[in-house]
Amino acid sequence: MTSVQTIKENNHYDAVLVGAGIMSGTLALLLAEVLPDIKILIIEKLNSPGSESTGAFNNAGTGHAANCELNYTPIDEKGNIIIDKALSINRSFENSMSLWASLYAAGKIDIKKFLKFIPHISFVSGKENISFLKKRYQAMANNPEFKDMEFTSSFGQISSWASLITKDRNPLNEIAATRVERGTDINFEALTKEYLSFVSKNKNVELRYKTELKDLKKIDQKQWELELSLNGRKISVRTAFVFLGAGGKTINYLQKSKIPEANNYGGFPVSGKWLICEEKSLTEKHNAKVYGKADIGSPPMSVPHLDTRWIDGKRLLLFGPFAGFTTKFLKEGSYFDLFNSIKKNNIVSMLDVGFKNNDLINYLISQSLKNHNSRVDNLKNMMPSADPSNWYLKNAGQRVQIIKKTNKGGSLKFGTEIVTSSDGSLSALLGASPGASTAVSIMVKVLTRSCLFLNDKINLQKKINDLIYQSHLTYESDKDFLINIKKINNSILGFHREF
Numbered sequence: 001m002t003s004v005q006t007i008k009e010n011n012h013y014d015a016v017l018v019g020a021g022i023m024s025g026t027l028a029l030l031l032a033e034v035l036p037d038i039k040i041l042i043i044e045k046l047n048s049p050g051s052e053s054t055g056a057f058n059n060a061g062t063g064h065a066a067n068c069e070l071n072y073t074p075i076d077e078k079g080n081i082i083i084d085k086a087l088s089i090n091r092s093f094e095n096s097m098s099l100w101a102s103l104y105a106a107g108k109i110d111i112k113k114f115l116k117f118i119p120h121i122s123f124v125s126g127k128e129n130i131s132f133l134k135k136r137y138q139a140m141a142n143n144p145e146f147k148d149m150e151f152t153s154s155f156g157q158i159s160s161w162a163s164l165i166t167k168d169r170n171p172l173n174e175i176a177a178t179r180v181e182r183g184t185d186i187n188f189e190a191l192t193k194e195y196l197s198f199v200s201k202n203k204n205v206e207l208r209y210k211t212e213l214k215d216l217k218k219i220d221q222k223q224w225e226l227e228l229s230l231n232g233r234k235i236s237v238r239t240a241f242v243f244l245g246a247g248g249k250t251i252n253y254l255q256k257s258k259i260p261e262a263n264n265y266g267g268f269p270v271s272g273k274w275l276i277c278e279e280k281s282l283t284e285k286h287n288a289k290v291y292g293k294a295d296i297g298s299p300p301m302s303v304p305h306l307d308t309r310w311i312d313g314k315r316l317l318l319f320g321p322f323a324g325f326t327t328k329f330l331k332e333g334s335y336f337d338l339f340n341s342i343k344k345n346n347i348v349s350m351l352d353v354g355f356k357n358n359d360l361i362n363y364l365i366s367q368s369l370k371n372h373n374s375r376v377d378n379l380k381n382m383m384p385s386a387d388p389s390n391w392y393l394k395n396a397g398q399r400v401q402i403i404k405k406t407n408k409g410g411s412l413k414f415g416t417e418i419v420t421s422s423d424g425s426l427s428a429l430l431g432a433s434p435g436a437s438t439a440v441s442i443m444v445k446v447l448t449r450s451c452l453f454l455n456d457k458i459n460l461q462k463k464i465n466d467l468i469y470q471s472h473l474t475y476e477s478d479k480d481f482l483i484n485i486k487k488i489n490n491s492i493l494g495f496h497r498e499f
């Protein structure tokens with residue numbers, strides 16, 4: 001990765017992106033493609049990109065398309081399965097696939113470095129769960145988003161899809177599964193590196209590591225002044241637009257910005273851990289991401305899953321996540337992060353969320369008390385033949401869930417939220433799920449709400465569409481738009497199955 005220039009005191013930029021995770025990486029790519037003449041600075045406090053939540057081991061690498069994650073299809077009070085969120089996540093993920101296809105076709109990034117196709121499976125046991133899964137399948141498979149979803153309650157069929165799930169399981173157990181063959185495993189760290197090494201070729205893009213945002217203030221109608229620490233040396237830069245993509249720490253900088261929109265938010269950190277297996281005789285037998293059902297009372301991001309992963313050229317099995325609690329907002333953060341985020345305008349909502357979420361607190365305590373054998377016992381619900389000696393524990397990344405002020409106090413949110421100042425000069429990304437997979441859709445929103453877009457909205461929106469959907473490729477009709485896009489993406493990205 002090259003740094004093009006040296007930051008000079010009071011240097012002026014059109015855009016400064018804070019953090020070099022998947023979010024800033026995606027925004028940098030979009031900006032450099034759509035507005036190639038603007039001056040962009042990307043700063044990262046660590047010495048490499050994608051090392052926090054975006055790090056390959058710090059997340060599950062699931063290309064979240066709602067193929068298998070049962071928490072994206074909740075049941076309402078009448079017992080109906082609500083699939084709206086799943087449809088929207090599927091479409092958002094397809095935007096990511098479209099951008100990758102477009103950049104790959106143009107020779108700008110190498111998809112082999114970060115993308116693998118792998119079946120996505122939902123797996124449940126017991127009558128009630130099987131009935132839920134069947135209803136969910138019936139509600140989803142009629143839509144073009146999930147046209148290729150399969151359902152089975154046959155032990156033999158599940159065994160052929162994922163033999164580790166059935167090995168040593170009583171064949172009389174009632175189990176069921178759905179499968180979408182066109183699932184993905186994504187190395188978001190490698191993807192971020194691909195984006196950043198491509199944008200670094202643009203002479204207007206400056207990328208600085210070991211450079212930390214310390215403070216920021218709006219100095220006039222058109223400019224922010226950012227105080228940075230560069231290898232311990234303080235400098236300041238000015239910019240028309242700031243993107244706060246500092247992962248879990250974003251909330252702290254959003255508060256420092258003093259924009260009124262920041263007053264509504266607080267953060268609640270949840271750490272994660274994986275069980276990892278490198279034993280070849282097992283890793284070679286599993287070729288899927290298998291998502292189960294979260295325990296009652298557990299937060300949605302704790303859905304247990306057994307995944308095939310490819311990291312640093314190695315094929316691995318990963319199971320988890322197991323949750324934990326720390327007051328840090330980043331893995332490389334400070335234990336004061338949580339306390340520093342408590343302000344007089346969010347303390348009521350934070351306390352309210354603490355009082356109302358006993359289930360979550362109890363869940364985090366019970367997860368923190370687990371030892372190796374009790375974690376493997378959890379794994380055995382999915383993989384009955386699991387042997388503790390084949391698995392070791394590894395820390396995952398930090399999530400900071402959003403706490404949002406409401407009329408009645410506060411509520412805990414498990415999604416992502418973009419906070420933008422009224423003049424479009426600052427945007428911040430809060431929250432974690434569905435996260436990296438939908439970064440393209442999220443960053444398109446950040447870009448179109450920004451002041452950089454103000455004077456030329458129509459033309460710039462067209463440029464974005466051309467970039468993502470390769471407008472030289474024609475589509476049959478609106479109704480078939482998604483199917484056509486999936487076909488085009490399949491052929492460029494190398495998924496060979498009639499869709």
Ligand SMILES: Cc1cc2nc3c(=O)[nH]c(=O)nc-3n(C[C@H](O)[C@H](O)[C@H](O)COP(=O)(O)OP(=O)(O)OC[C@H]3O[C@@H](n4cnc5c(N)ncnc54)[C@H](O)[C@@H]3O)c2cc1C
Pocket residue numbers: 018019020021022023024043044045046049050051052053054055058059060061062063064188211212213214245246247248249272273321330396397398399429431432433434435436437438
């Ligand atoms: C356990 C777990 C599992 C997950 N699984 C999935 C999954 O399967 N699929 C999926 O799509 N998403 C998943 N996610 C979510 C996904 O990892 C995140 O949404 C995504 O990585 C967030 O990217 P980001 O760029 O916002 O933040 P980060 O990757 O955290 O990047 C923020 C960057 O900002 C830098 N930074 C912080 N403060 C400063 C500062 N003051 N100055 C300069 N730089 C700074 C940090 O060093 C870091 O590099 C998972 C997350 C976790 C924790």
